[in-house]
Amino acid sequence: MMRRTTLILIPYLWLLLLFFAPFLIVLKISLSDAALAIPPYTPNLKDGIGALIRELDFENFVFLTEDDLYWKAYLSSLRIALVSTVLTLLVGYPIAYGMAKAPEEWRATLMMLVILPFWTSFLIRVYAWMGILSNEGLLNQLLLWLGVTSEPLVILNTTTAVYIGIVYTYLPFMILPIYAALDRLDSSLDEAAQDLGCTRRQAFWLVTIPLSKNGIVAGSFLVFIPALGEFVIPSLLGGSGTLMIGKVLWEEFFNNRDWPVASAVAVILLLILILPIVLFQRNQQKQQEAEQ
Amino acid sequence: MSQTVFAPWDNPDEKPLIRFQNVTKKFGEFTAIDDLTLDIFAQEFFALLGPSGCGKTTMMRMLAGFETVTEGRIELAGADIGPVPPNERAVNMMFQSYALFPHISVWENIAFGLRRDKKSKAEIEARVEEMLKLVRLEKFAHRKPHQISGGQRQRVALARSLAKAPKLLLLDEPLGALDKKLRQETQFELMDIQETTGTTFVIVTHDQEEAMTVASRVAVMDEGRVIQVATPSAIYEYPNSVYVADFIGDVNIIEGHARASGTEEYALTWSEGQAPITATSQKAFSEGQKAHLAIRPEKIRISTEKPEDAVNAMQGKVLDIAYLGNLSTYHVELPGGQVIKAQTANTRRIARRDITWEDPVWISWSATAGVMLDQ
Numbered sequence: 053m054m055r056r057t058t059l060i061l062i063p064y065l066w067l068l069l070l071f072f073a074p075f076l077i078v079l080k081i082s083l084s085d086a087a088l089a090i091p092p093y094t095p096n097l098k099d100g101i102g103a104l105i106r107e108l109d110f111e112n113f114v115f116l117t118e119d120d121l122y123w124k125a126y127l128s129s130l131r132i133a134l135v136s137t138v139l140t141l142l143v144g145y146p147i148a149y150g151m152a153k154a155p156e157e158w159r160a161t162l163m164m165l166v167i168l169p170f171w172t173s174f175l176i177r178v179y180a181w182m183g184i185l186s187n188e189g190l191l192n193q194l195l196l197w198l199g200v201t202s203e204p205l206v207i208l209n210t211t212t213a214v215y216i217g218i219v220y221t222y223l224p225f226m227i228l229p230i231y232a233a234l235d236r237l238d239s240s241l242d243e244a245a246q247d248l249g250c251t252r253r254q255a256f257w258l259v260t261i262p263l264s265k266n267g268i269v270a271g272s273f274l275v276f277i278p279a280l281g282e283f284v285i286p287s288l289l290g291g292s293g294t295l296m297i298g299k300v301l302w303e304e305f306f307n308n309r310d311w312p313v314a315s316a317v318a319v320i321l322l323l324i325l326i327l328p329i330v331l332f333q334r335n336q337q338k339q340q341e342a343e344q
Numbered sequence: 345m346s347q348t349v350f351a352p353w354d355n356p357d358e359k360p361l362i363r364f365q366n367v368t369k370k371f372g373e374f375t376a377i378d379d380l381t382l383d384i385f386a387q388e389f390f391a392l393l394g395p396s397g398c399g400k401t402t403m404m405r406m407l408a409g410f411e412t413v414t415e416g417r418i419e420l421a422g423a424d425i426g427p428v429p430p431n432e433r434a435v436n437m438m439f440q441s442y443a444l445f446p447h448i449s450v451w452e453n454i455a456f457g458l459r460r461d462k463k464s465k466a467e468i469e470a471r472v473e474e475m476l477k478l479v480r481l482e483k484f485a486h487r488k489p490h491q492i493s494g495g496q497r498q499r500v501a502l503a504r505s506l507a508k509a510p511k512l513l514l515l516d517e518p519l520g521a522l523d524k525k526l527r528q529e530t531q532f533e534l535m536d537i538q539e540t541t542g543t544t545f546v547i548v549t550h551d552q553e554e555a556m557t558v559a560s561r562v563a564v565m566d567e568g569r570v571i572q573v574a575t576p577s578a579i580y581e582y583p584n585s586v587y588v589a590d591f592i593g594d595v596n597i598i599e600g601h602a603r604a605s606g607t608e609e610y611a612l613t614w615s616e617g618q619a620p621i622t623a624t625s626q627k628a629f630s631e632g633q634k635a636h637l638a639i640r641p642e643k644i645r646i647s648t649e650k651p652e653d654a655v656n657a658m659q660g661k662v663l664d665i666a667y668l669g670n671l672s673t674y675h676v677e678l679p680g681g682q683v684i685k686a687q688t689a690n691t692r693r694i695a696r697r698d699i700t701w702e703d704p705v706w707i708s709w710s711a712t713a714g715v716m717l718d719q
Binding site for chain 1: 445
């Protein structure tokens, strides 16, 4: 009994220490006022507990609603995360499908190739895309050499570059759950659909797609959730024109040194993320139940 | 009153529904089907029987359209079906795994094929209800496949494959996943349904008992070739080769050399110091030709005393007794070391059995009990 309780306590302790405690600190800062001090906000513990609680207010959250930069950034982040999730799905599904249909002896190798990019630092890979997408970059040189365009295309520092970056970075998170779902699929289901009068295309839409739905949902959340708060990709590839909340958060924190407003931005971002995270968990749970 | 026997294969004017003409199928270097010619007639319940890897499943998949023919052609109702894709063939298949769509209900599974035919809603509803009634699953129409039992799933698969009223229904090991008792019940149900619907059934199985029970004719296959096609009783009583005799049921094979001893009667010398065996055969054997005599264990009598009137009788010693409840099989060792199996029905209680281990016994059989085979 004792051991069981301990076992159950460990994950909760972990959550408390690494998520809940930091979150409380962030929440506390978001309710404070900016100050020219170290740390750059007031009140803090030096003022005593009573003063600390008395002086907290929602000023920063009100400020977020007044300046349209913030809600525009949230909306733009949502849009970019949504569009790039759909794009990742469109690129990832055929790859996962191809892997699941590949001969057995090839599958392990293909899986390796999908995971291989993780062996290089994420930051370096995004920097590499700058080299590919810039005006004098590899892509434009290739296009000019092929004669496809006469002028270099402006891709870097646009939203397109951000989409390319997100799709590239998060593709494995989309492929792996879809592949897992397709791999489990009994191939005789597809044959049965054809046997009952479906063309190959109909069999795909009526049987394969619905039966890989769980993989699609899981993959989409795994891309959407981190893409929403993405900071590195928009700041390296997106230039000043791309508005994303992760970038706003960074600037608020490091450029403006306004910790309370930055914390308020972070709290709202977390609240926005809770819904998709809960949905994702439910999908996973449903999948597990269906397998039992 | 004479009843007409269903035997279209004996009628030379009858047109076969399916015709395999010199069909060969190769997977790379491996020949799965080797120059196979076979006719299957309408309303037959035809069984393809053989060990795994004999090519029976490949034949079925070629009929369904999932495999192409390497050489030769397959005709369905007179037309070559080689270029017809699976979704346009008037052939439906019941898969070994049942392949029920797990995301839709039993009702929708059965309606799946009908919907592809762009049938009206009323037509689809009527047909699905009819099918549900046929397999007695009306109460389970709105369950998902994982919410019903294995036997019920099997019936859903059958209903789904019959819903489009195919000319030909293929059944790939349809009862393989059921336990023995349920399997036996379902065999009779399958026969009833086949009779009611009048559909031609081709069943693939490795279970000879199942093939014998359900089929109008059985094709025994080995290594991509059909060894014998005949009715279950003909396969059992008159196998054309040692392979078939051995594959179907239990058999004693006695090897020897034949010598004519009368009209259609031969003496088989088979062991030194033993009298030759007398056996009849319609098939002619030349003087001294090598022959195999195949005798079923139940056609051999076992007794404690020498039978007076038996044509073939020899003495041996009981080596083993396999008690099967209704039957007992005695393994009798002859002086030359050969072991012959003899089977008797246990009409008496086991306590009153008068033969036991190590007992000297006589085994005997008539001249017509066995079949003489040259290969």
